Amino acid sequence: MTKRGNRVRKLRVAIDIGGTFTDLVAYDEESEQLIVSKCPSTPPLFIDGVMNALEKVSISPGEIVSLKHGSTIATNAIIERQGAKAALLTTKGMRDVLAAGRANRPDLFDSNWDPSPPLVPRRNVLEAAERVDYEGTVMTPLAEDDVRAAARRMKARGIESVAISYLNSFMNSTHELRTRQILEEELGDDVFVCTSAETLPEIREFERTSTVVVNAYLAPVINRYLDALIKRLRDWGYLGEINVTHSGGGMMSAQAARSVPARICQSGPAGGVVGGAVVGKASGVENVITFDMGGTSTDISLVRDGRPSIASEWRVDWNIPILFPAVDVVTIGAGGGTIAWVDAGGSLRSGPQSAGADPGPACFGKGNAQPTTTDAHLYLGHLDSKMFLGGVMTIYPELAEKALEGLAGQLGMTTAEVASGILRIANANINSATHLVSVQRGHDPRDFTLIAGGGAGPLHAVHVARDLGIPRVVVPLSPGLMSALGILHVNLRHDLQRSVLKQTQDLAEEELAAVYDELVDEAQRVLAAEGMTEDRRRVELSIDARYYKQTPYINLALDRIPRTTEDVEAVVKRYEDAYFREFGYVFPRDFASIEFVNARVAAIGLTDEVKLSMSSASGTLAEARRGSRLVYFEEVGDFVSTMLYERARLANGVEFEGPVIIEQADSTVVVPPGAAGGVDEYLNVVISVNGH
Numbered sequence: 001m002t003k004r005g006n007r008v009r010k011l012r013v014a015i016d017i018g019g020t021f022t023d024l025v026a027y028d029e030e031s032e033q034l035i036v037s038k039c040p041s042t043p044p045l046f047i048d049g050v051m052n053a054l055e056k057v058s059i060s061p062g063e064i065v066s067l068k069h070g071s072t073i074a075t076n077a078i079i080e081r082q083g084a085k086a087a088l089l090t091t092k093g094m095r096d097v098l099a100a101g102r103a104n105r106p107d108l109f110d111s112n113w114d115p116s117p118p119l120v121p122r123r124n125v126l127e128a129a130e131r132v133d134y135e136g137t138v139m140t141p142l143a144e145d146d147v148r149a150a151a152r153r154m155k156a157r158g159i160e161s162v163a164i165s166y167l168n169s170f171m172n173s174t175h176e177l178r179t180r181q182i183l184e185e186e187l188g189d190d191v192f193v194c195t196s197a198e199t200l201p202e203i204r205e206f207e208r209t210s211t212v213v214v215n216a217y218l219a220p221v222i223n224r225y226l227d228a229l230i231k232r233l234r235d236w237g238y239l240g241e242i243n244v245t246h247s248g249g250g251m252m253s254a255q256a257a258r259s260v261p262a263r264i265c266q267s268g269p270a271g272g273v274v275g276g277a278v279v280g281k282a283s284g285v286e287n288v289i290t291f292d293m294g295g296t297s298t299d300i301s302l303v304r305d306g307r308p309s310i311a312s313e314w315r316v317d318w319n320i321p322i323l324f325p326a327v328d329v330v331t332i333g334a335g336g337g338t339i340a341w342v343d344a345g346g347s348l349r350s351g352p353q354s355a356g357a358d359p360g361p362a363c364f365g366k367g368n369a370q371p372t373t374t375d376a377h378l379y380l381g382h383l384d385s386k387m388f389l390g391g392v393m394t395i396y397p398e399l400a401e402k403a404l405e406g407l408a409g410q411l412g413m414t415t416a417e418v419a420s421g422i423l424r425i426a427n428a429n430i431n432s433a434t435h436l437v438s439v440q441r442g443h444d445p446r447d448f449t450l451i452a453g454g455g456a457g458p459l460h461a462v463h464v465a466r467d468l469g470i471p472r473v474v475v476p477l478s479p480g481l482m483s484a485l486g487i488l489h490v491n492l493r494h495d496l497q498r499s500v501l502k503q504t505q506d507l508a509e510e511e512l513a514a515v516y517d518e519l520v521d522e523a524q525r526v527l528a529a530e531g532m533t534e535d536r537r538r539v540e541l542s543i544d545a546r547y548y549k550q551t552p553y554i555n556l557a558l559d560r561i562p563r564t565t566e567d568v569e570a571v572v573k574r575y576e577d578a579y580f581r582e583f584g585y586v587f588p589r590d591f592a593s594i595e596f597v598n599a600r601v602a603a604i605g606l607t608d609e610v611k612l613s614m615s616s617a618s619g620t621l622a623e624a625r626r627g628s629r630l631v632y633f634e635e636v637g638d639f640v641s642t643m644l645y646e647r648a649r650l651a652n653g654v655e656f657e658g659p660v661i662i663e664q665a666d667s668t669v670v671v672p673p674g675a676a677g678g679v680d681e682y683l684n685v686v687i688s689v690n691g692h
Helices: 046-056 073-079 144-156 174-187 205-236 254-259 267-282 373-379 397-411 415-437 457-468 479-489 511-529 565-583
Strands: 002-004 007-009 011-017 021-028 033-040 064-071 086-091 125-128 138-140 161-165 192-195 242-245 251-253 288-293 298-304 314-317 320-322 329-332 338-342 348-354 449-453 472-475 492-503 537-547 554-558 594-605 625-633 638-646 655-657 660-663 668-671 676-679 685-688
Touching: 011 046, 011 267, 011 479, 021 046, 021 479, 033 046, 033 479, 046 205, 064 267, 064 479, 073 205, 073 314, 086 144, 086 205, 125 144, 144 174, 161 174, 161 205, 174 192, 192 205, 205 242, 205 254, 205 320, 242 254, 242 267, 251 254, 251 492, 267 288, 267 298, 267 329, 267 449, 267 479, 288 415, 288 457, 288 479, 298 415, 329 415, 338 373, 338 397, 338 415, 348 415, 373 397, 373 415, 397 415, 415 457, 415 625, 449 457, 449 479, 457 472, 457 479, 457 668, 457 685, 492 511, 511 537, 511 594, 537 565, 554 565, 565 594, 625 660, 668 685
Parallel strands: 011 064, 064 242, 086 125, 086 161, 161 192, 288 449, 449 472, 638 660
Antiparallel strands: 002 007, 011 021, 021 033, 242 251, 288 298, 298 329, 314 320, 338 348, 472 685, 492 594, 537 554, 537 594, 625 638, 655 676, 660 668, 676 685
16 A cells, blocks of 8 residues: 555545546545546557556555446447457358348438448358257257358458357257357367357347347457556556446456456446436435536436436447346437538538547647537637646637638538537437437436536536426536546446246246246355355346237336245236336236246445545635636527636535536536526535526
8 A cells, every 4th residue: 555644545446438538536445535537538549548547646556455447448349340350150041130130220211321230241150050949949959060160161261259149049058058169179269259148148039149249249359458458557566456347337357348348338338327326316316317428429317216227228339239238328429529510401410420539629739620519618618728627738719719610601600609509409419318218218307307427518417407397407526527436336246137938927836936046046156256245245136028929128126036926916017017107008918918038136246335525614606716708608699708616616505696607627517597506515516407
């Protein structure tokens, strides 16, 4: 450990690597204070950004007692098609399962839309004769010669990783496991091999195959990244465990992440949701909508009763579903670096393309001449060029103005009108995404509080809340580091599942309970292997249910194992309530029966609590004032003189009325006319959207 004066610091460190910035939040166990750091990300060597963030706040390796890490490396590898050269081995006759996908599309009326290509081209989708029926009975034995022939072709083509997905293998994995043994013999240790039965024992053939293909596609990339990260940290002197957050809002060891890399695709956004839930709870609310807007994208999710919404399926791209349980996050291309442009019809558009971290917005002065959302904020006076990132990064207002003037000339508008229009379009895109996680899930946004995170979130939050009817906005003490704050709070989590595939009327007494008993025993073994003592273990139960013959299902949390007929009936009633809330109707029992699809168990290992510090220091609003400047507000339609306040000097209990700009190192809070707010005991800025 390293001493600070006479005190030894023991730091729990969380790092979130975003497309534009790398964020660090460290918790000092002795002082119970948070240490924060924000640095530009350093693509393609994102590890440099990690080391820069550690160095910026003078953290030494001996001070760190735990290190948690989240990133967008996996997601970016899929979006940019920078993954491994992968192959798929499947049942003879099922070669086109990836290309066929599902008979749907994101926009029924867009005739120009074409699906993205599969991660594995058809040439590298190979077949082996074998067949298992829907009950797991072997109908055609595995043709091992087919597997060895496929292995020879893979070796000749330089394949780096292989996914195995056979028909109905979730009911009987014998053929897949034997195939893996053969491929490992033929291809050696340098080629990663994974099976769908071990990765995801899921009924739906396309989704199961897609998930295991994503796993194979990412494995070499993630392994190389983790090898480089671990080596860099070891060379630096840190010898402890490195944990990786995953899409389910938990964490796993780096070793576990190597075997299931598809699990970590959404690690950063999931951390942001956990961070939003933590902030909401501290502020006295458990029903929140988390709104995390960074430099490249915006992540939106809903937390009800303090629990993030969990989806059984999410998609990196339209035709690439991943079926691991994941925090239900909607991500759109709306961030500070989102580029504004004029379409062929002469209309102003915003995104989804982004200037990212390099070259970044026009005002960064790195060569981009196209206007972005950040440029619009800077021109309208929402941002101070001398205070960006606490003044450590120079930005150029004249470059922002020049970029916006070019767009204004195309549209025949004033520069202020164009800049304001860019922000209105960004807000409209955010509102549409918020509807997906609230109204379209059966939730009224007026019953929730908006938690504004990310460097750009507090710039937009009040206008977004007004449009949605959300009455209150909470901006945490360090909004630009909300994902890293969430990562600091995540627990160890492993998700286990078994296929049930039984209609409720066909379930024998204790049949479902036997499945859960087996899963709970496995969960306890997993937690014991992770070194979790019994007092730190928690097991959460849930079940996937659907109307028989429907494809999608709803996941329902269970408070105990259903053992009796009455227990099963209670689950059925809860399914009907959930179905009605989401779709507005239910089917009569004599018309459609209900089927239990998967039994799920989450094995959770509790980490030490992170206590958010409270402030009792008093102060006045005048003490935090740092002047005024002209700021453009849509409500007024012009530039108005606006008070500026320094966030670090806003004390507990102070109150203010808009228009107000509150500035801090990692973000800026815009409080427009008509809104009012104050600072609570955790130094969150709490804004009443309509001023009362």
